[in-house]
Amino acid sequence: MTDRPLGPRPYRRSDFGRAASRVLYVQSLFTAERQQGPGFAFALVPFARRLFTSAEDRGRMLRRHLGFFGTHPLLAGYVLGIVARLEERRAHGEAIAEERIEQVKRAVASPLAALGDPLFWVTLRPLAGLVGIFGLLFIPMAEGEGPDLRVLICPLLALLTYNAVALPHRFVGVARGYAAADEPGRLLRSLHLAEWKLVLERASAFAFGGLVMLTLAALKPSVAGGTAYAATVFAPLGVSALLAVLVLERRPGRGVEIALLAVALALMLPVRG
């Protein structure tokens, strides 16, 4: 039995817009078993509505996509576009098996996850936060009267940095995936995700070096407060940083526990004054 409808209608531009807006929620209802499957099916609804007139046919198509699906959420639009194209051709009577669509879906989703996760989660998101913190140290604070605009500028810097790279993928992903459905390999290469990662990785390390220098410069006035006062700032800063680096090397991902433990230990230390 095939999903062949009486008369599939061609997609409209608005369908791509709706699907792209729904991809924003692809990570909702995330589970270990299906990962982004429910979100993927939800984003496909505008296409299913256009292709099929009967609720049963729409349901049958969507049910196939409710299973396991995992990729980087920012890049899910590309897979969605490719699947929309294949489903359209199938609805028009081309001999495309359900398994073939599933194969293509997984074949594209896996490399997008492998390239997207290190780029967006590991590199871009921390970098965006770092740029926000940079604003804190670079923008002069309000003196006396008047609001401290850094409270708005710093998060805005972080949001702009992240979205300058991420948002184009959100917007054009579905349409580009649809257009490149026959050449997914070329599509993957054209995204230059590995190259982006290299550049952002270096920018991230560069910015962190600058942040350390700015932090030390910001703490410099405490030196004027006397050697003893400087010692209560620079010595614990250096010692805790060094110890935390060593512990994190052995126990990665334990930053929160280390920070709480360090505070507890610092509370126990005898301090004069």
Place this chain on the structure above:
Amino acid sequence: MLGQPLVGACLAGALLNPGPQWELWVLRIPLGVGALLQLLLTEPSLPAAQRPRDAATAGVVGASTAILALERLHPSVPVSTGGLLWVVLGTVAGLVSATIGGWMELGLRSRNLEGARRMESLAQEGRIGRMESTFWGGIARIMLRGASWSVAASVGGLAAASLVLPRAAHYLTGPRTGLLFAVLLGVALAAGYRTHVRASRRGLWWAGLGALTCFILLLRLGGSVP
């Protein structure tokens, strides 16, 4: 991206208003809390390999706890280090909230599993509208959980601070607060090093270049930073 601790903390700072006399601190403390939490809660490993942490609400909880505690407890906790004590308090509150919130997220996933199964049965029956409603319901559940957890954890943090800080006021001197802040900053920089430098190829070289560039810029600009 709204889930970044820095963004959440600054938004909470901009929205909470305990009175005009606190305006300057209410805007500065969230920046400190947000920056520290941003460095501490950003991990270089892939999400699947990370410990469950609710970094999205940590910034909001940290900043809210700090601001509310500042307004209510400042008469009983007189310290000479400006807002430093409240930054430390907010950061600790944010870290605890991120840990507990992370455990709660695991419970949310089992609810998600039920939602996904329900979507499947609705799709089988061809009830696409209901299927969409189930999905929207899942999104609403996530948002409601985040909002209610932010409020509950902030109130909890304030209650804990109200219990502990007045009793420990004599202990929390200026130098001790400075020490606590320095220690937290040190661990935050270490976490940042792992994320930004250690995880990248030739990271140390690029970090050195960044530090040198900043050093030269500071010398050219007269060595003043805000």
